[in-house]
Amino acid sequence: MGLNPHDRFNMVINAMKLILMDHRLAAIFLSSIPLLFLLYYYLFTSTALGYLYLGRLYIMYSIIASLIFSVLLSASLVMDVYAALMRRRTRRSLGGLAAAVAATMLPSTCCSPLLPSLVALIGGSYLAITMTGKIQGLIGIYDPILISIAVVLSLVSLYLSARSIQGGCESCRR
Amino acid sequence: MQKMSRVIIVTIIVIIAVTAIAIIKLMPHKAIGISVGDEAPSVSFTLINGTIVNLSQLRGHYVLLYFITTWCSGCAAGVETINYYAPLIAAKKILVIVVESYDDLGYQGMPLPQFMQRFGGPSRNWLVAGYANLTATEKYNPDGYPDIYYLVNDRGIIIYKNVNLASTFSQALDEIKAIK
Numbered sequence: 001m002g003l004n005p006h007d008r009f010n011m012v013i014n015a016m017k018l019i020l021m022d023h024r025l026a027a028i029f030l031s032s033i034p035l036l037f038l039l040y041y042y043l044f045t046s047t048a049l050g051y052l053y054l055g056r057l058y059i060m061y062s063i064i065a066s067l068i069f070s071v072l073l074s075a076s077l078v079m080d081v082y083a084a085l086m087r088r089r090t091r092r093s094l095g096g097l098a099a100a101v102a103a104t105m106l107p108s109t110c111c112s113p114l115l116p117s118l119v120a121l122i123g124g125s126y127l128a129i130t131m132t133g134k135i136q137g138l139i140g141i142y143d144p145i146l147i148s149i150a151v152v153l154s155l156v157s158l159y160l161s162a163r164s165i166q167g168g169c170e171s172c173r174r
Numbered sequence: 175m176q177k178m179s180r181v182i183i184v185t186i187i188v189i190i191a192v193t194a195i196a197i198i199k200l201m202p203h204k205a206i207g208i209s210v211g212d213e214a215p216s217v218s219f220t221l222i223n224g225t226i227v228n229l230s231q232l233r234g235h236y237v238l239l240y241f242i243t244t245w246c247s248g249c250a251a252g253v254e255t256i257n258y259y260a261p262l263i264a265a266k267k268i269l270v271i272v273v274e275s276y277d278d279l280g281y282q283g284m285p286l287p288q289f290m291q292r293f294g295g296p297s298r299n300w301l302v303a304g305y306a307n308l309t310a311t312e313k314y315n316p317d318g319y320p321d322i323y324y325l326v327n328d329r330g331i332i333i334y335k336n337v338n339l340a341s342t343f344s345q346a347l348d349e350i351k352a353i354k
Contacts, residue, residue: 046341048251052284055254058247084177111248111320113337114195120317128318129311130280136320137245137281 008159015162019078029078036070040104047111049143065147069104072154076100079161086165093164096157103150110140207316210335214239214326215313219273221304222287227271230330236268236353237326239314240339241275241306245283246320250293252339257295259343259350264300266353268325272303276311279318325349 003011019025044050044062051058076097083093109115115136120128139146208215214237216230229237240256242249256263256270263270272294274286283289290303306314315322325334325346334349336342 046338048247048340051247051251051254052245055250058251111246111338113317113319116318116320125312125316125318129276129308129315130318132318133243133245133275133277133279133281133320137243137279137283140243140245140247140320141281141283143247 011166012158012162015079015166016075018165019075019082022082025078025082028081029074032074032077033070036074037066040066040069043105043108047108049107049110049147052140053144068151069154072151072158073097073100073104076154076157076161079158079165083161083164093157093160096153096160100150100153100157103146103153106150107139107143107146110136110143112136208313208324208332208335210332212332214324214330214332217306217310217313219271219304219306219310221302222290225304227302227304229326232269232326233330234328236266236328238263238268238270238323239326240270240272240321240323241311241315241319242272242321243275243278243281243283244286244289245278245281248338248340249321250289252321252323252343253290253293254295255340255343256301257293259347260295260298262347262350264298266350268300268350268353270301272301273306273310274304275315275318276306276308279320 019029041062044066045059048058049065050061054061076093080093080097116128116132119132123131214229216228218226218228220226229239238256240252242252253272256272272290284292286303286305294301294303311318314324319337321339322337323335323339323346324332327333334346336346339346
């Protein structure tokens with residue numbers, strides 16, 4: 001029987017309370033937020049994420065997205081650390097965290113030279129010129145949708161991490 | 175013991191990934207295609223108004239050649255960056271040619287005239303936009319970067335080259351300010 005959204009929300013809140021009651025975990029959580037924020041802010045602003053749609057307001061878009069990801073992913077990460085310390089299975093929650101991290105990084109690859117460099121190295125100039133745009137173009141045009149998907153995945157990751165320390169998941173116990 | 179070996183494995187994977195990314199990030203600056211100091215290859219572009227311009231016709235002028243794609247947010251920011259530095263560019267009598275890489279690198283973004291109208295600022299006699307064919311793109315943008323730009327001096331020699339104009343143009347300014 002699945003939990004309703006209200007119960008899921010309470011599970012996350014209770015997990016956060018557990019984390020914040022431990023000084024070490026609270027310190028890890030609070031110190032990782034600015035680090036992740038700076039990483040995402042650099043990634044998003046260096047590729048001018050959102051400029052096509054928002055023009056100069058892309059800075060606000062980058063700040064808000066960076067803040068959301070840094071808080072959600074820091075919380076997930078600390079919960080997974082706590083779960084590991086409590087000897088609870090974390091494979092599903094770590095997988096969720098990895099998927100969320102990949103999804104949050106994806107939008108900034110639209111304007112990055114990384115993919116074209118790899119394709120040119122493997123397949124040569126003609127392939128890079130005619131093919132990389134097909135991938136990066138999709139990412140660039142649909143970046144607001146990708147950011148929204150990344151937010152959802154980050155929330156799912158947070159829920160999975162909260163579940164693994166809350167005892168709501170019987171298979172999480174070792 | 176098992177936990178320790180997992181930590182070690184994860185740490186090794188992270189180190190390899192970071193090293194690979196660092197190496198690849200250095201790749202845009204390696205000597206591929208044309209480099210600073212080379213003579214700018216003579217290629218033709220078809221401007222938005224249908225005129226065909228050959229780069230060799232522009233000897234005697236400094237040229238900022240900017241290859242873009244119209245689906246790239248960074249390119250939109252790059253064109254606005256050029257707009258921002260318009261007084262300096264005009265004062266140094268630099269001709270700016272914004273060209274869409276061949277076929278928009280395989281994915282059709284906004285039409286170029288619309289893109290320039292939205293991000294290019296007011297019409298200027300030293301700024302033109304057009305399309306690069308496959309030959310020109312292979313010579314100037316062989317890796318298919320979303321954006322890449324060159325500063326060519328009045329003798330047709332490339333004096334600066336970089337990607338991501340919006341983030342790196344401050345480095346090109348040193349070369350621009352040195353123009354007499």
